[in-house]
Amino acid sequence: MSKQSVWVIKNTEVKLFFPLGIDDAILINDLPAKPPFALVLTKNSQQNWIDLLKEIRNKPGYRFIPVYYYDDVPAHLRHLFAGPADANLINSANKIYERISHISPFTFQSPNKESMLLAYLYTRPYCPVKGYKSDKSAFVYEYPLLNILFKDNLGIDNWKFLEGLVARNLLAHSDLIDEIETCPSCSSGLINLKRSCPSCRSINFKPQQLVHCFSCGTIAPVPEFLRQERLICSNCHTKLNTPGIDYEKPIENKLCNTCGHFFADPIVELVCLSCQRTSSANEFISKPLYNYHLTRQGEYVVLGIENSFYASFGQYFKMTDYPVFLSILNWHIKLAERYGLFNFSIMALEIDVKDREDESKKEQSKELIENLFTSLRQVIRESDLASRLDESMLFLLPYTKVDGCMIIVQRLQTAGQELVNAGTSTGLTIKVSYMASNEIISNALQGELVMAELKVRMQENNLCIIKNS
Incomplete structure (x- = not known):
């Protein structure tokens, strides 16, 4: 430059x-x-x-x-x-x-x-x-x-x-902008609406008003019944004076020029203009269109510190995909509602290293986080589940009440204090929030609402293991 x-x-x-x-x-x-x-x-x-x-x-x-x-x-x-x-x-x-x-x-x-x-x-x-x-x-x-x-x-x-x-x-x-329907074969959004005969699938049909004679049952186009501007059956020659008594006009009002079939509604299909595949409307895939923004995790990847603690998190704990984690959480909530003796807690841990962008400090950040994870690993059981949502690390702790959560918090506080005493915690902020199953049930929370409540508690309660300084 x-x-x-x-x-x-x-x-x-x-x-x-x-x-x-x-x-x-x-x-x-x-x-x-x-x-x-x-x-x-x-x-x-x-x-x-x-x-x-x-x-x-x-x-x-x-x-x-x-x-x-x-x-x-x-x-x-x-x-x-x-x-x-x-x-x-x-x-x-x-x-x-x-x-x-x-x-x-x-x-x-x-x-x-x-x-x-x-x-x-x-x-x-x-x-x-x-x-x-x-x-x-x-x-x-x-x-x-x-x-x-x-x-x-x-x-x-x-x-x-x-x-x-x-x-x-x-x-x-960011924002939901629009929604389009796309081809199930090639994902193209360029589609054409095609209407065709239900019998032979020909697109060669025309509007045609029909008349149904009640006397003999003949069904034919209106012109075949018209004689001197009156409706007279071309088969039995009955005068068709009163609709609903002498005759009716069927709802079938289209005539296929290819096969002669009368029908009311054509078959409606969508044709992809890119690959020419013909599909019914319910086969097409709805695609919501959004604007996008960079997440905190994306920033960590750019700064080269993604591997310094998020990757370490996956090495120290058995990771569960977030959608699966959420499903298991909802299942635990139902178990706790039905069986009073079953209980659990959920905990969120958030680490902010935004001041650790200098290349010289990245290794120090990695070492600090690994020390914390080592301490945390000692109190996390094999049956506990771990997952991750953006910058939040999540733990589902079966058969754990509030006092069990406090044991984990105390272990983190001890490890954090050691870092403070050693003077190596500068630039780190570590926050924790947690909820027990009885709180979740009493507030009628589910899935994403539980995550939102943990986020709010993390901000409002300000339970910091280490505060950025």
Whole structure:
């Protein structure tokens, strides 16, 4: 990064004033090999913001450089920039570079899509992954940030990629934006509604009003019954004067031109325009569309401290997937409600190491956490279950009352005090909250409500084993 200048891409007659030098480039290829402090991007009416940004981001060394706009940018694309080119440019760019300095070297240099996205979101905490509907994509919904960061991203279902990161707690849903129906075969959202004859499946049919003669049972189109503007049965020649007595008009009001079948409602099917598969409406898969933001766990991956204590957690305790953990918790609640003698407790442990971003302190953080887990492992039984939700570590403790939880808390406090006495706890905050089954039942809590209550107690009760200092 060169801190001497801001480069403006594309000629503009508007003068920009910064306490730095300003250079300009007609083409992105004209930019220097060594990235400048920041870029200001303008375009003409024939150019596309996304294409220009993609070209910049794929230029070596320019993946995370702050890019500002000096033009009218559509609202749904503004999150792709560091902001407008105004008096706040230098301040906002410095904040980005400050966060870039915390990224682990492995993540910073990684060509992996996951690492690139997580690192970009970390350097721009105000920037979500936002999407919009587009008829140019087979998947109907575009995420422009992913198209900009990733090479050869055309034809890729970005929704699956993002939901995979959500499943691993690296990203989280922000806002529910919309919902689309997708093909069960290729996941395309480009579908066509097809109506056809129930008998032969031909699409060649037409509206046709019928008449049913009650005298002889003949059913035929209205024109066959019309004689001198009166309805007369073409078979028995009965005058059809009164509806409901002499005749009726059946609900079947369509005629197939291929097989001659009369019917009321056509077969409705959906045809995928990408793979041409024909499916019924209930076979199509509903896909909710969200905006996404980086989670605390995702930040830990970017900073290179994911393996320092979350991985250690999995090594010290038998991990259970969170959805399974939640199901077992709900089962325990039902057992405790039905059988009064059965009891359990649930505990949440949260470790904040946000001040441990310096590379020199990461090993120290890892050692501290492993010491705590060693102490905790001594009081956690084989029958106890462990899981993880974002930055919270969860324990389900069967046949454990409040006094059993206090034993665990006391063990953690002892280990924490040893760290304090040794002067190695600086920068760590460890919080604990817990609930016994009788509290859960009396408050009629289930699953996610229990998790929410643990989170609230952790904040309100402020039961800290070690407090950040």
